[in-house]
Amino acid sequence: MQHNSVARIGPLDKRARLWRDIKRAKYLYIMIAPIVVYLIVFKYLPMGGIVIAFKDFKLGRGIIGSEWVGLKNFQELFRSPDFKLILRNSIMLNVYLVVFTFPIPVILALLLNELRAPRFKRVIQSILYLPHFLSWVVLAGILIAMLSPSSGVVNRIIMFFGGEPIYFMADKTWWVVT
Numbered sequence: 001m002q003h004n005s006v007a008r009i010g011p012l013d014k015r016a017r018l019w020r021d022i023k024r025a026k027y028l029y030i031m032i033a034p035i036v037v038y039l040i041v042f043k044y045l046p047m048g049g050i051v052i053a054f055k056d057f058k059l060g061r062g063i064i065g066s067e068w069v070g071l072k073n074f075q076e077l078f079r080s081p082d083f084k085l086i087l088r089n090s091i092m093l094n095v096y097l098v099v100f101t102f103p104i105p106v107i108l109a110l111l112l113n114e115l116r117a118p119r120f121k122r123v124i125q126s127i128l129y130l131p132h133f134l135s136w137v138v139l140a141g142i143l144i145a146m147l148s149p150s151s152g153v154v155n156r157i158i159m160f161f162g163g164e165p166i167y168f169m170a171d172k173t174w175w176v177v178t
Contacts, residue, residue: 048063051063053074054068054073056068056073089175112128144169147168149165149167150165154166
């Protein structure tokens with residue numbers, strides 16, 4: 001009887017080798033796991049919500065139980081008398097977003113870089129970075145308090161100079177500011 005000295009690599013050997021490689025790099029997999037979970041939860045799963053646009057969505061029925069209506073929702077949107085206003089407002093919001101979220105931080109960073117006094121520079125950086133530690137709910141509360149028609153700082157300044165208080169949160173002409 002002859003025995004072949006060449007080992008056969010079968011599915012079991014490949015699987016064992018895979019698990020051996022995973023065990024060897026387990027700390028790398030542990031480090032990447034939170035990022036993978038984040039991508040799945042906040043980037044991949046929300047894509048299922050796109051289906052809602054093509055359904056007559058009822059919360060009680062859920063996404064799967066709601067009736068499929070195809071492009072009917074889009075036809076209603078385009079036929080709406082407010083469509084042009086909605087489109088204009090959306091474009092304006094996006095333009096403001098691009099203008100205020102890209103060049104202003106870059107300009108501010110360049111100006112901060114020009115400061116010579118290191119202590120003053122650190123204080124200014126801390127003040128500018130402080131809002132990142134506050135939740136959006138707190139920031140919204142601060143904004144509402146500042147824009148209040150009766151006790152807000154902004155309206156107090158306007159009244160000090162002889163103007164009438166403005167209802168920033170209720171007046172449709174001031175939606176861009178708020």
